[in-house]
Amino acid sequence: MNRRTFLCGLTLGTLAAPLAAEAQQAIKVPRVGFISDTRQPWDDGFREGLRELGYVAGQSIAIEYRYGEGQFERLPGLAAELARLNVDVIVAAGTQAISAAKQSTRVIPIVMAVTADPIGSGFVASLARPGGNITGLTSLSPDISGKRLELLKEIVPSLSRVGVLWNKGNPDNAKQLREAESAANTLRLEIHHVEVRNADDFDKAFSAIVSARVGALYALGDNLFATNRKRIVGFTAKNKLALMLTTRQGAEAGALVAYGTNFFDLFRRAATYVDKILKGAKPADLPVEQPTKFELVINLTTAKRLGLTIPQSLLLRADHVIE
Numbered sequence: 273m274n275r276r277t278f279l280c281g282l283t284l285g286t287l288a289a290p291l292a293a294e295a296q297q298a299i300k301v302p303r304v305g306f307i308s309d310t311r312q313p314w315d316d317g318f319r320e321g322l323r324e325l326g327y328v329a330g331q332s333i334a335i336e337y338r339y340g341e342g343q344f345e346r347l348p349g350l351a352a353e354l355a356r357l358n359v360d361v362i363v364a365a366g367t368q369a370i371s372a373a374k375q376s377t378r379v380i381p382i383v384m385a386v387t388a389d390p391i392g393s394g395f396v397a398s399l400a401r402p403g404g405n406i407t408g409l410t411s412l413s414p415d416i417s418g419k420r421l422e423l424l425k426e427i428v429p430s431l432s433r434v435g436v437l438w439n440k441g442n443p444d445n446a447k448q449l450r451e452a453e454s455a456a457n458t459l460r461l462e463i464h465h466v467e468v469r470n471a472d473d474f475d476k477a478f479s480a481i482v483s484a485r486v487g488a489l490y491a492l493g494d495n496l497f498a499t500n501r502k503r504i505v506g507f508t509a510k511n512k513l514a515l516m517l518t519t520r521q522g523a524e525a526g527a528l529v530a531y532g533t534n535f536f537d538l539f540r541r542a543a544t545y546v547d548k549i550l551k552g553a554k555p556a557d558l559p560v561e562q563p564t565k566f567e568l569v570i571n572l573t574t575a576k577r578l579g580l581t582i583p584q585s586l587l588l589r590a591d592h593v594i595e
Contacts (some may be wrong), residue, residue, distance in 0.1 A: 286420050302550050306353035307373060308365035308385075309340040309347060310495050313534035318363065318385065321543025340369070342471070342499055344441065347372035350582060353572065355380060361546050364408075365445050365539070366495055381555045384408030385542040386535060388444030399560040407555040411493070411533045417448050418455030420516050420531050423568070424488050425459050427529065427575075428514050428533075428585060431570055435486035435513075436465040437477060437504070439494045447493045454547055462519055471500060478507050488514040491570060493532060501525045511534035512578055523594060528578065529594055534565035567591045 276459040306318070311403035319329065327333040336359060338350035351372035354362055362377070364370040365385040373382045374395065382405055384390060390410050399410070423430050435453055449465055456463045464484040464498060466477045481489060488506055491497040501517060505526040508515040517523065518532035545558060571594040575582050587593060 292424060295397045295510050300359075301332065303336060303357065303359045303452070304546055305332045305336045305338065305351055305357065305362040305380075306337045306345065306365075307340075307354060307362065307369045308495075309344055309368055311339055312340050312365075312495070312498060312535070314519075314539050315365070317536035317539030318542055320536075321540035322546070323365070324540075325543060325547045327543075327547075333574040342496070344368045348375060353377035361549050363542055363546060367442055370395055370406070378405055380405065380470070381532040381549045381553075382406045382408070383542055383545040383549070384410070385539050386411045386533075388412040389447050392441050392447060396560055400561070401556070402558065402560055403556050403572065405555050407540050407558040407560055408540060410560055411535070411538060412444075412448070412563070416457070416493075416566075417451035419456075420490060420518075421452060421455050421459055421461060423529055423531055423586070424490065424514060424516050425461065427580060427582060428488060429465060431487045431514075432485045433462045433464060435481040435483065436463055437489065437491040437497060438465055438469055439469060439492070439496050440467050441469050442494050442496075445492050445494055450508065451491070451494075468496065470496070471479065474503060474507075481499065481507075481513075486513065488516065492517040493518040498522070501527070504511065509574075514578060514580065515574075520567050520569045520592065523571045523592070526571065526574055528571055528574045528580070530567070530569045532566065534567050537565045538563060 298398055336354060336357060338354060340357035347369050355376040361372045361383060362384050363379045363383045364373040367387045370384050370387055390395055390396045395406045438449050453463050464486055466480045468474060468477045484583040491504055501522050502525050515527040517527040517530045519530055519535060568590045569592040570582055570590045
C-alpha cells in the first residue's frame with residue numbers, strides 16, 4: 273500500500289465513522305411501558321395489534337412490562353419506574369394501574385387498555401375530548417351488568433336471589449354494583465352483595481354467600497376475580513350454584529355462563545392508540561372508544577351438572593358453546 277492510498281483510506285474511514293454514528297442515532301426505537309396488576313391471556317391482543325401495524329418487538333419497538341402480580345399496592349412504584357425510564361407511551365390495564373400511571377406523570381402519554389368508568393375515575397374530561405395526557409378504551413357499556421342478570425334469569429327462570437362478589441377497592445365495581453341493583457329491581461331479583469378486597473377474603477365471602485341462600489352467583493369484572501376464577505368456580509360447583517363471570521376464560525374454567533367485552537380485541541385496539549401517539553398525535557385529541565365486540569359463552573357441561581336446560585334461543589345467540 274502506498275502513502276496516497278493509505279491517506280485516502282484513513283480519510284474515508286474517518287469521515288465514515290461519524291456518519292455511521294449519526295445513522296444509528298437517527299434510528300430511534302420507541303419504548304412503550306406496559307403496566308397491569310396481573311398477567312392475563314388478553315395481553316397477547318396488544319402484541320398482536322402491534323404486529324398488525326408493522327412493529328417487531330425488540331427491533332422496531334421495545335416494550336417494558338411491569339406487573340403487580342395481584343398486589344395493587346405495588347403499582348405506584350412500578351408506574352414510577354416507567355416514568356423514570358422516560359418511555360414514549362405508557363399502556364395501563366385496569367383502573368388501579370391507570371391511576372398509578374396518572375400519578376407518576378402528567379407528561380408521558382397514557383393509553384388505557386381497559387377501564388370501566390374513565391370519566392367517573394377522573395382519567396378523562398369526556399369520551400369525545402379526553403383532555404390531558406390520557407386516552408384509550410373503556411370496557412363497559414352502561415347496561416352490561418343488567419344484561420348479565422337478564423341472562424341468568426333466562427337460564428334459571430325460578431331465580432329470585434343472586435349473590436354478587438365485588439371489590440370495594442376497585443372504583444369501577446361500585447358503578448357495576450349500582451347498575452346490577454337497578455336491573456335487579458326490574459327483574460324482581462334480590463341482590464346480596466359480598467365484598468372481597470384480596471385473596472384472603474374469599475373463604476369468608478363464600479360462607480356469607482352460603483348463608484344468604486342465593487340461587488346464583490355473579491362476580492363483577494375485576495382482575496382479582498379473573499385471577500381467582502378457578503377458586504370461584506370450585507366453590508359454585510360444590511354448592512351447585514349457577515355462576516356468571518365476565519370473560520370467556522371464566523366459562524372455559526367451568527362457569528355456567530360468561531358475558532362481556534372481548535378483551536383480546538380491546539387490547540389489540542390499544543395498539544392503534546400507541547401507533548398514533550408515536551406518530552405525533554396528542555392523547556387529548558384522541559377520543560376514548562367503547563367496546564364493539566361482546567362475547568356470550570355458555571358451558572353446557574356445567575349446565576348438565578346443575579340440571580339446567582339452556583333455551584335453544586340462547587344457544588343460537590351464543591358466540592361459543594362449551595360441550
